[in-house]
Amino acid sequence: LAHGAGGKASRTLVEAVFVEAFRNPILETLDDAAVLAVAGGRLAFTTDSYVVSPLFFPGGDIGDLAVNGTVNDLAVSGARPLYLAAGFILEEGFPVADLLRITASMAAAAQRADVRVVTGDTKVVQRGRGDGCYVTTTGVGVLERPVTLGAAHVRPGDAVVVSGPIGDHGVTVMLARGELDIEADISSDTAPLHGLVSALLDAAPGVRLLRDATRGGVATVLNEVARAAGVAVVVDEAAVPVRPAVTGACELLGIDPLYVACEGRFVAVVDGAQAQAAVAALRDHPLGADASVIGHVAADPAGLVLLRTAFGGTRVVDMLVGDPLPRIC
Amino acid sequence: MGPVAVERIHVRVEGIVQGVGFRPFVHALATRYDLAGFVGNDTGGVFVEVEGDGDRLAAFVADLSRRAPALAQVERVSTETVAPTGQPGFAIVASVTGAGRDVLISPDTATCPDCLAELSDPTDRRHGYPFTNCTNCGPRFTIVTDVPYDRRATTMAAFPLCAGCAAEYADPGDRRFHAEPVCCPACGPTLRLVTADGYAVPGDPLDVAVRWLRDGRIVAVKGLGGYHLATRADDEPAVAALRSRKRREEKPFAVLAADLPAARALVDVSPEAVPVLTGARRPVVLLPRRPDARVAASVAPDNRDLGVLLPYTPLHHLLAGRLGVPMVLTSGNASDEPIAHRDDDARERLAGIADGFLTHDRRIHVRTDDSVVRLFRGRELPVRRSRGYVPAPLTLPWPFDRPVLACGAELKNTFCLAKGRRAFVSHHVGDLENYETLRAFTDGIAHLSRLFDVRPQVVAHDLHPEYLSTKYALHRDDVDLVGVQHHHAHIASCLADNGEPGPVIGVAFDGLGYGEDGTLWGGELLAADLTGYERVGHLDAVPMPGGAAAVREPWRMAAAYLDEVYGDAVPDLAVARRNERRWPAVVALARSGTNSPRTSSVGRLFDAVSAILGLRDRVTYEGQAAVALEQRARPDERGGYRVDASGPVPLADAGRQLVRCVVDDLRAGVDPGRIAARFHDGLADAVVRAAEAVREATGLTDVALSGGVFQNVLLLDRVVRGLEGEGFRVLVHSRVPPNDGGISLGQAVVAAARHRTDGSG
Ligand SMILES: [Fe+3]
Ligand SMILES: [Mg+2]
Ligand SMILES: [Zn+2]
Ligand SMILES: [Zn+2]
Known part of the structure; x- marks a missing residue:
């Protein structure tokens, strides 16, 4: 198996194995959460496993990630998150103090997100058979608004918005591994987004689609949107918010912030006419202070994401097949 | 003389034989040998029947390829005996169309001497007409929109022939018989001069454009394959302005010289260079710049060579002739974009660069850049194969x-x-x-x-x-x-270039290519034929700290190589001091493996050495650090490093050892120009030693050299001489570039x- 950097390799794996095995119309949308019609209402339902090295990093740890990540998958389906289940896989010898630290931050994150962890499970595997601690969270939320979000609603002319500066989380984690001699004042952006989503949906009913920009970053999300909706996404490089410290670290590391994971940012596709209202509403919220329109949806070239560079060129921003390897010679 | 036996043969001629004046040529030839019969075009090429005495028939057939028109490329002549008919006279018959197409389209071709003579003849109706052409010259590939090739399927379809041109077009005895792009001032395209904001400039467009250029302005000129940006080459502020507006910081510009004597004032034109410069394909030719060349410093910074080309359309002849000084002619684009070729697009993209547009109303259907060649041992070494060569x-x-x-x-x-x-x-x-x-x-x-x-x-x-x-x-x-x-494709393209199937010892040196093992290769010895290869030697891989960032910043490769060679005991070097702030982080990045793919690339070794010698820490165009190293090498230096390249994996340690030699010399105070020369010689020697080791193991005695690194003529020369000195037969490129422009041919033949x-x- 190729490493799951969140690009085309993991996408192919998901489609070839899991969709094939469990085929049904709800799964096939491959949305962040499944929306289920239950007893006259609609529930959102999702699960995610968390693997991160190191387990603790500036701004958070695996516990925050496991709560916020699942909360955000529910949030971007338009739901209000309610309950979580948590599963732990621990390596024999894992320090109890670390586990307590993780559960404490999960509790704090749950409280901040106004959700409750109502059930769970723990397994211990032999030493050397795990990376210390893996966490799986499953979440349920309720859709209280009549919104239906998804790629099917995306139209040429729509605006593409990000809810804040990108790349903070991924770069923080890379630097936190301690192998790199890089000092940077950055911390993870991990945060629960349903409050911000709610503010957005209030201000701009013309939201077409929301995606949290986790593995593979904004570039991967936009590629998935372009392909699923059969449209082009045109991004203006100068409009993409990136903190100077992240830009600096990315330059040194030779990575493109567009492909770096976020844990507290989403991408919204919004009716072009409501773009300004959407950004204004996001900026009124503490988690959306740097929200920006970064581009727009066009009809052609369908399926591609293009980046208008600062120099006026137009670069193809493709979905990565695996880890980024230089193509230049 | 006894009675002559009359015979009749049917002849088929294949190759580039349409749109190049082949039928009039056959007509003239048959008339000269006093043969009866006919000639015509069909979907397979040209068909001929001729009747006459056997000797003259044989001479006729021989002349078909020997004396073919300049633009024709006769690939095959086949004959078949048929029964004589006794019919007198020779005729050009109607074209036969049908299914299947095997006709070749000629490349765009430089203005021929006849058209040039008309251009400057005040009594000719095409005097001074910038779109003059004939069956022997003019636009072809860039204006063809469809097949079969005739005027309707070119962008000249928009220009109905006047009576004069129509008569020439229909006359088998005329140089313009069936010249599809034929035209004249009465019926053909017209020149216009437009300001950057779109206003038509009154007066003769050419006169005003020349005046503008003389005044140091930048003019966008619509050529054969796209728009170029022109400005006088001896005017430093003009060239500097072009660089800053085009955002092309240092990559050399080509210079258009009005004629051969003008070119000789700029560069040393060797006898072998003359036919390349003046030939029908008119590439940019990289030649040694004369010390007294009147060319602004920023035309080709840090380069001993200058890319020179001669005019290839009447428009360029007129411009260059009237301006009277060489002009920079560079592709019409901002850095990294393709050359503009559509009028609306060009106006939009070049308005911020050019002061005006010298343009016309003939559409360009296919964008083609100028071709670029170097010379190696009197033969062309293509760097970019495009206008004038394609689609032959x-x-x-x-x-x-x-x-x-x-x-x-x-x-x-x-x-x-x-x-x-x-x-x-x-x-x-x-x-x-x-x-x-x-x-x-x-x-x-x-x-x-x-x-x-x-x-x-x-x-x-x-x-x-x-x-x-x-x-x-x-x-x-x-x-x-x-x-x-990738590197198998490089070697296969060199084999195809030479028409040989291998097996050979392939030396594939380039920037980067994806290897079978998922690492990046680029310093490879392959025992290869067209079907397959075995990787029999390579440089040991070193990390590229930051991936693509290490390509843009050669000092990172210096950091990576020095870390490999010296570990924590890197000697005090200027390259580390210059990049002090980021050096430890980049070394840590290399060691961590984070976004630091490993590569065996020779291009990256050149980068490292170039940075260590203080030539380039950063590059603004691909290959710049390697070019700087080649250009800096002192021609009078005879020494060279000797490293061990014949271990169990030939070449494995050569990169590290060469870096050590470079550092030792640098610390001993040796001039970087000498070190650069010794490095080239040492790498060449390593290739020879490694090839000997492979020959020992495999029995292979032929070597093919490919990959972008072999655009370096200094290295190429040392490697070829060294290999030949040891009894190897060496294949190099002469028809497709050794760089990635040749990869597609290699892939196809494999x-x-x-x-x-x-x-x-
Ligand atoms: Fe290559
Ligand atoms: Mg998720
Ligand atoms: Zn001509
Ligand atoms: Zn005419």
Whole structure:
């Protein structure tokens, strides 16, 4: 198996194995959460496993990630998150103090997100058979608004918005591994987004689609949107918010912030006419202070994401097949 | 003399024989030998029947290829005896159209001497007319929109012939008989001069444009394959302004000289360079710049060579002649974009660069850049194969059993369509990451497939999963896909260039290519033939700290190499001091492996040495650090490093040892120009020693040299001489570039060879 950097390799794996095995119309949308019609209402339902090295990093740890990540998958389906289940896989010898630290931050994150962890499970595997601690969270939320979000609603002319500066989380984690001699004042952006989503949906009913920009970053999300909706996404490089410290670290590391994971940012596709209202509403919220329109949806070239560079060129921003390897010679 | 036996033969001529004045030529030839019969065009080429005495028939047939018109490329002449008819006279008969197309389209061709004479003859009706052409010259590939090739299928369709031109077009005795782009001031395209904000400038466009250029302004000139930006080459502020507006910081500009004497005032023109400079294809030729050349410093910074070309259209002749000083002629684009070729697009993209547009109303259908060549041992060494060369096919000794499309590399992309014994390597498409270029790639494939009637059954591609050309190939589900390793493709392209099947010892040195093991290769010794290869030697891989960032910043490769060689005991060097702030982080990045893929690339070794010597810490165009190292090497230096390159993995340790030699010399105070020369010599010697080790193990005695590094003529010369000195036979490129522009040809021949092998085995 190729490493799951969140690009085309993991996408192919998901489609070839899991969709094939469990085929049904709800799964096939491959949305962040499944929306289920239950007893006259609609529930959102999702699960995610968390693997991160190191387990603790500036701004958070695996516990925050496991709560916020699942909360955000529910949030971007338009739901209000309610309950979580948590599963732990621990390596024999894992320090109890670390586990307590993780559960404490999960509790704090749950409280901040106004959700409750109502059930769970723990397994211990032999030493050397795990990376210390893996966490799986499953979440349920309720859709209280009549919104239906998804790629099917995306139209040429729509605006593409990000809810804040990108790349903070991924770069923080890379630097936190301690192998790199890089000092940077950055911390993870991990945060629960349903409050911000709610503010957005209030201000701009013309939201077409929301995606949290986790593995593979904004570039991967936009590629998935372009392909699923059969449209082009045109991004203006100068409009993409990136903190100077992240830009600096990315330059040194030779990575493109567009492909770096976020844990507290989403991408919204919004009716072009409501773009300004959407950004204004996001900026009124503490988690959306740097929200920006970064581009727009066009009809052609369908399926591609293009980046208008600062120099006026137009670069193809493709979905990565695996880890980024230089193509230049 | 006794009675003469009359015979009649049917002759078929294949190759580039249409649109090049072939039928009038046959007519004249038959008349001269007093033969009766006829000639005509069909979808396979030209057919002829001639009747007369046997000796004269034989002479006629021999002359068909020997004396063919300048633009013709006769590939095959076949004859068949038929019964004499006794009919007198010789006629040009109507063209026969039908299914299947095997006719070749000629490349765009420099203005011929006859047209040039008309251009400057005040009594000629085409005097001073910038669009003069005939069957022997003029636009072809860039204006063809469809097949079969006739005026309706060119962008000249918009210009109905006047009576004068129509008469020439219809007269078999005329130089313009069936010259599809024929035109004159009465019926053809017209020149216009437009300001940057779109206002037509009154007066004679050429006069005003020349005045503007003389005053140091920048003029966008619509040429054959696209718009160029022109400014006088001896005016430093003008050239500097062009650089800053075009955002092209240092990459050398080409210079247009009015004629050969003007070129000789700029560069040393060797006897072998004369036919290349003055020939029908008119590439930019890189030649040694004369010390007294009156060229602004910023035309080609840090370069001992200068790229010079001579005018190839009447417009360029008129401009260069009237200006009277050499002018910079560079592609009309901002940095990294493809050359503009549509009028609206050019106006939009070049308005911020050019002060005005010297343009016209003949559409350019296919964008082609100027071709660029160096000279090696009197032969062309292509750097970019495009205008003037494309779409002439390479005819190979082996057949393509099934039609092939080869998608090429990511940078300097060309693609290749092949069928029968012909491989059509496309014009230079460019760097696919740019969307305009990617579209030119897909549109180009569609257009050329149609022109040459190639419906690919096999699609060959690189192994790099992120190349957009690879992704394009993988999207085609109606064909057999063949993945070809990058350096195998380089060596195969050198074999195809030389018409040889191998096996050879392939030396593939380049920037980067995806290896079978998922690392990046680029310093490879392959025991290879067309079907396969074995990796018999390579430089040991070193990390590229920051991936692509290490390509843009050669000092990072210096940091990586120095860390490999000295670990924590790196001697005090200026390169580390210059990059002090980021040095420890980059070393840590290299050691961590984070976004630091490992590579055996020789291009990256050149980068490291170039940075260590203080030549380049950062590059603004591809290969710049290596170019700087070649240009800096002192020609009078005779010494060279000697390293051990013949271990169990030939070449493995050579990179590290060379870096150590460079550092030792530098610390001993040796002049960097000498060190650069010794490095070249030492690397060449390492190649020879490694090749000897491979010869010992495999018995192979032929060596093929390919990959972008072999655009370095200094290295190429040392390697070839060293190998020949040890009894090797050496193959180098002369028809397609050794760089990634040649990859598509290599992919095509590998795909075909594998199929031939599968079929027979
Ligand atoms: Fe290459
Ligand atoms: Mg998720
Ligand atoms: Zn002519
Ligand atoms: Zn005319």
